[in-house]
Amino acid sequence: MTDQAYNFAYLDEQTKRMIRRAILKGLAIPGYQVPFASREMPMPYGWGTGGVQVSAAVLTPEDTLKVIDQGADDTTNAVSIRSFFERTAGVATTTATDEATVIQTRHRIPEVPLREGQILVYQVPIPEPLRFLEPRESETRKMHSLEEYGLMHVKLYEDISRHGHIATSYAYPVRVEGRYVMDPSPIPKFDNPKLGEMAAIQLFGAGREQRIYALPPYTQVVSLDFEDHPFEASKADQCCGLCGATDSYLDEVIVDDAGGRMFVCSDTDFCTARQAAGHRGQDAA
Amino acid sequence: MQAQVLSGGFSAPAIQSAQAFRGIMEAMARPGTIHTVTGSTPPAPLSAAAGAVLLTLCDADTPVHLAGARDCAEVRAWLAFHTGAPVTDPSSCMFAVGTWEALGPLTAFPVGSSEYPDRSTTLIVETPDLQPQGATLTGPGIKDRASLSVPDVGALQANHALFPLGLDFIFTSGDRLAALPRSTEVS
Numbered sequence: 001m002t003d004q005a006y007n008f009a010y011l012d013e014q015t016k017r018m019i020r021r022a023i024l025k026g027l028a029i030p031g032y033q034v035p036f037a038s039r040e041m042p043m044p045y046g047w048g049t050g051g052v053q054v055s056a057a058v059l060t061p062e063d064t065l066k067v068i069d070q071g072a073d074d075t076t077n078a079v080s081i082r083s084f085f086e087r088t089a090g091v092a093t094t095t096a097t098d099e100a101t102v103i104q105t106r107h108r109i110p111e112v113p114l115r116e117g118q119i120l121v122y123q124v125p126i127p128e129p130l131r132f133l134e135p136r137e138s139e140t141r142k143m144h145s146l147e148e149y150g151l152m153h154v155k156l157y158e159d160i161s162r163h164g165h166i167a168t169s170y171a172y173p174v175r176v177e178g179r180y181v182m183d184p185s186p187i188p189k190f191d192n193p194k195l196g197e198m199a200a201i202q203l204f205g206a207g208r209e210q211r212i213y214a215l216p217p218y219t220q221v222v223s224l225d226f227e228d229h230p231f232e233a234s235k236a237d238q239c240c241g242l243c244g245a246t247d248s249y250l251d252e253v254i255v256d257d258a259g260g261r262m263f264v265c266s267d268t269d270f271c272t273a274r275q276a277a278g279h280r281g282q283d284a285a
Numbered sequence: 286m287q288a289q290v291l292s293g294g295f296s297a298p299a300i301q302s303a304q305a306f307r308g309i310m311e312a313m314a315r316p317g318t319i320h321t322v323t324g325s326t327p328p329a330p331l332s333a334a335a336g337a338v339l340l341t342l343c344d345a346d347t348p349v350h351l352a353g354a355r356d357c358a359e360v361r362a363w364l365a366f367h368t369g370a371p372v373t374d375p376s377s378c379m380f381a382v383g384t385w386e387a388l389g390p391l392t393a394f395p396v397g398s399s400e401y402p403d404r405s406t407t408l409i410v411e412t413p414d415l416q417p418q419g420a421t422l423t424g425p426g427i428k429d430r431a432s433l434s435v436p437d438v439g440a441l442q443a444n445h446a447l448f449p450l451g452l453d454f455i456f457t458s459g460d461r462l463a464a465l466p467r468s469t470e471v472s
């Protein structure tokens with residue numbers, strides 16, 4: 001039941017129009033960060049204020065919403081955002097990836113390939129991939145306009161000289177259609193290969209930093225690397241303790257105070273579906 | 286004041302603009318696909334789709350240029366009442382609406398700057414017919430290739446050559462629309 005004290009999907013119409021215009025420009029210029037007038041939301045910065053505003057601007061009453069936090073449907077952030085939209089937009093919610101039309105995510109891409117008609121909304125903390133290399137917005141903006149991305153390669157090179165390999169393991173920078181270098185939000189680099197040629201629309205919202213950017217479907221997205229140090233999508237060299245999956249991204253969970261540990265799928269829906277289909281891992285009850 | 290000025294907007298603005306936006310967004314994300322947007326009955330000669338786009342995206346923050354026959358008292362009054370958008374000349378507009386012939390030359394519209402390529406005009410081009418055939422489209426949003434009946438391949442190629450600067454187009458016909466962002470290669 002929609003809470004009648006709020007406009008549909010919480011935001012007022014003028015705000016939604018402003019966000020919608022930013023989304024369209026973002027789709028027209030893949031990977032470019034469009035400034036927008038981010039609003040205060042009834043949650044703190046860092047809890048998905050950007051993603052929530054983008055979701056509010058794209059939701060229709062016919063949608064089915066799924067919210068994940070690091071792959072999980074049952075964490076605090078995911079549960080509260082889901083109930084926020086149940087209350088203010090009256091939309092149906094689900095935890096099943098293939099039933100959802102809009103998926104808001106914090107730091108993961110679902111294991112199940114997304115299809116046309118679905119929209120993936122990312123919560124982004126720092127949208128500027130060059131920010132930790134150059135703190136001034138005036139300079140990073142100039143660097144994007146001039147395609148001056150040498151500094152990013154220097155950063156990756158320093159990884160190699162220090163660690164022997166590219167140690168960046170999340171928020172791994174990508175180049176979109178050979179033009180803009182983009183921060184894919186802090187997803188593990190295991191998820192980077194899914195960014196390109198995806199059938200779904202990908203929208204990125206950074207509330208505190210007031211930026212929206214987008215990847216239309218079937219966009220070319222290349223993770224930055226070197227010829228002699230090619231990009232590698234890495235994961236823990238284990239299989240899921242609950243469902244036995246060998247190809248999913250795994251979380252390491254400490255299970256006692258004697259150093260005992262297990263690895264489980266970070267995507268809870270993927271893991272649950274596999275267990276329901278009869279797959280069992282070594283730690284399954 | 287004419288009753289027609291007051292009517293023809295969305296009857297349920299929050300819901301209908303959300304639904305119309307999804308059509309517009311899908312069109313912009315998948316160039317060449319044709320979508321139906323309903324709920325608006327603007328005064329002639331505006332099409333229903335162009336009316337829905339204006340209602341969904343325009344307000345007092347977005348100067349609109351009305352080109353050719355669309356620059357008439359009925360349309361001006363309707364736009365003012367339903368959106369509050371100021372009507373301006375091509376050089377300072379965020380949206381422009383008209384036929385391809387009336388909108389030209391395209392060089393009159395802002396294409397953004399290299400630091401802010403988003404500060405460019407979105408053109409709502411009224412076309413008599415919209416068909417998934419004609420020019421071949423490739424680029425972001427298109428799996429292999431798509432086809433769309435576009436008015437002038439040469440001008441759209443010149444616009445694409447400006448990327449990441451450039452204009453974005455929404456083609457409207459009746460209650461149907463398709464979009465062509467600057468990122469799309471036309472041949």
